[in-house]
Amino acid sequence: MTVSAAPGTPRSLFGGRRTGDRLFSRLTGCFALLVLLAISSMALEMTRASAPTLLAFGAKFALGTVWDPLHRVFGALPFVWGTVVSSLLALVIAVPVSLGVAVYLSELASAWQRDVLGFLVEMLAAVPSVVYGLWGAFALAPWLRASLEPWLARWFGFLPLFQGTNQGFGMLAGGIVLSIMILPTISSVSREVLRAVPASLREGALALGATRTEMVRVAVLPYARSGLVGAALLGLGRALGETMAITMVIGNRAEISSSLFAPSYTMASVIANEFTEASDPLHLAALAELGLLLFLLTVALNIVARLLVARVGRPLGGARA
């Protein structure tokens, strides 16, 4: 792929050409550098913006439970809790479903089903976040309040998860909306991973008399395991940083509750809600530090996830994550 690897590149006969090629490589390289510049200056700029609270609160920032901009007390734990729990809830819902989708589309479906259903699942990713929020607030939350939550409380009310007043808006609504939004990510990366499993493994299992299900279980899934974990982590990364949809359904109250019916608040949501109204520099810095935490968390998750996915073999198709 490099210049020297291409056979027959004129080396010395026409000096002008070599200059042209070198110039071309340098020029395009500058734009490739932009990608590095974007991500590194993002880290730098966010650290600078959050310096006041980093210095004033240190680790107490992430562990404090009181968030009171008026009295300049900033503890982010309720937001961290809301972010992590809603994202994990989304994973619990989305992983089994997306795994089913990926297995069905790559191992069981006929060609036309794969085309049509695969296309439709990808359309889920095309719907804008704020539209999911609108739907969540005006369609999902009322349904949860009227139907699903009373049902859950009736049959599983002995669990602390399903106690308390059902308001529709809350952790459960947030988790469900997030799960819908990360489902296409997890299922499309999982499909890529399954596609990278060598056909000979499948043929071997089938030749030994395995049914399709047994083939998937003994030959495909073990080979693809690390990639599937990577797919789930990529989904988790998206869930952690998702903003608009969850802001519109999670209820936006900074509380730590054991009930999924209770309202909660996420890091991304509090940034979205308070940033333009904050005038106190310390308040702005606190919000920037939440952004920095979110940034570092998702970058770390993405690095791990990409390495896991790459282990299964083929490079990922596209940067769409």
Added chain:
Amino acid sequence: MRERVGFRQLVDRVVRGACLLATVLALVPLVSVLGFVVVRGAGGLSLTFLTGVPKPVGEAGGGMAHALVGSLQIVGLACLVGIPAGVLAGIHLAEFGATRFGRFVRFSADVLAGVPSITVGLFVYALVVARAQRFSAYAGALALAILMLPTITRATEEFLRLVPEALREAALGLGLPKWRATLRVMLRTALPGIATGIMLAVARAMGESAPLLFTSFNNRGWARTPNEPTASLPVNIYTYATSPYAEWHEQAWAAALVLVGLVLCMSVAARLLVRRRPS
């Protein structure tokens, strides 16, 4: 032995059924979201909605023409930066990317694609808005361009790599320098695929609201220049949906219908473009 085979076939059928069920289940939200958007959005959609600007609070009527134009303006400005930068970076990765620098950039692009869009908004706020002391369409466009960059870079690289090596060899054999072979032969062959990647990135940028909250902000009327706070459809949907007025809710649904229509048309067109390619 015979019963065992029967049992295994039963398990097989159950698992297949469960996987199909999961796929159908995954599509329920899509149908529900699109159904709600069409049914509730159609009520508020009218000529005044598409051509007017908001009336004062409490007065009926008015529209979102300024937000529609604002969205197109911000996304258009983002394209001016994001598309050339992404395509050129992708060319570098595909043609000269076997170096350590190339691998590093490739990995960074993948990581950048996973960075939450709201942190990109915060970043552009700190970088541009805080220094210029004003919200502007330019700042919003920069945020969207940063979001588009990794997607377009990686798509360009992937599709350039799919071009058969024989084409390059033929071009070089005819005496073209490498840079001209890349631009005239490789890039042209990969163009439909690259266009697909670009359209998907643009469609996604069109629907983004979180990065615009602190960059282009919002505006109740027309922005005279791109250097002013500018309304956009996604931010307006958010503002209207979280307001207490029922009329505004109806307008939010209508705006959602317009936005979803735009975004889905682009996504569908992008996918049809690449599907037609192999034949």
